[in-house]
Amino acid sequence: MNENQSFDDRLMEAAGSLETEVTPERDLWPEIQSVIATPSRSRRNTLFAQAAAIVLLVGASSGITYLAMNKQMQYVTPPPPNGLNVEHASFGDNYMLGPEYQDARNGLKAQFDEGLESMTPRERADVLKNLEAIRSVIEEINRALANDPENALLQELLLSTYQEELSLMMKIDNVANAMNRTDF
């Protein structure tokens, strides 16, 4: 027992000798500064963008399901008119959702980009890899749809993949908002 107590004492003494101050291997300040220098944005605007995108996407999804049930494969629309702000890399070259969805989605993307800036480089790289994977799937589905434009299953898959992209962007935005919370 005494031996055990002695070991405990030595253990606690050794623990008390461990360094409590350790210098990070790199300067962490520049990334902190870039985050705290960015003014926090309106939570209301973010929620509005999210809600608008969700409503439009759910509407599109319901529409395609309805049309598929009625054997009318007319849902996926052709490319938008010139001048419309659309990222072809995200949505494939041929099949687009409506301009309202694009507007809502572009608004959400702006919030997403801000959220990305508040993340560490490692986290940012992980998120971008996930996003890249989703977008490459969207492009692949679009290529398949080019060969089989009336395939309802592919259209459903395309919409659910859009939802995945939207979900990821919202998740990042929510994380960024949580980091900016002041009700700690």
Add this chain to the structure above:
Amino acid sequence: MEALLAAGATVAAVTEQGQLDEQTWVERAQRADTTAFEALYRMHVDKVYGLCLRMTGNTAEAEDCTQEAFIQAWSKLSKFRGDSAFSTWIHRIAVNTVLGRMRKSRREQDRVQAVTDISPAPVTTGDSGNLEDLQQAVDGLPDGARHVFVLHAVYGYSHDETGNMLGIATGTSKAQLHRAKRLLAQQLKQNGYES
């Protein structure tokens, strides 16, 4: 704990410019002066990073936690009234950050399969010889036991303070310390140390 407060007071007295004390930097930072907040960061980063590193056992995680803790501190500065030392306050935020990230990490592991597999970088703490062995043994403890051991045995917080920081009862803190000691004894014996 008194030793910690004394150390905090010493740090406060020695500023970058040798003129302003910690309280003045805090007041300036509370008026959204990022230069003042950087001074506070420089004063406390080593201790906050050290705590994060001991608690996570992972260099990259510790860097992320440190950054997140200071970002949280910036957003909550207006609520800091000086009832405790700034070092104690930022420590509490760092502990919460570590625990929050660990909870989130566990949830994410359940839900998402990561695209990349990042290997944790080896921990470098500045300890040498037997202390390095002890640190490695501490890193191998289960989360609960490790957190209590680090806060109580390494950073000198009482069981009440440790329990309060970790959101556990004082008795649980004592039990986790006992468990940590037992596991460390087993681990160190395996490495050739005699009890």
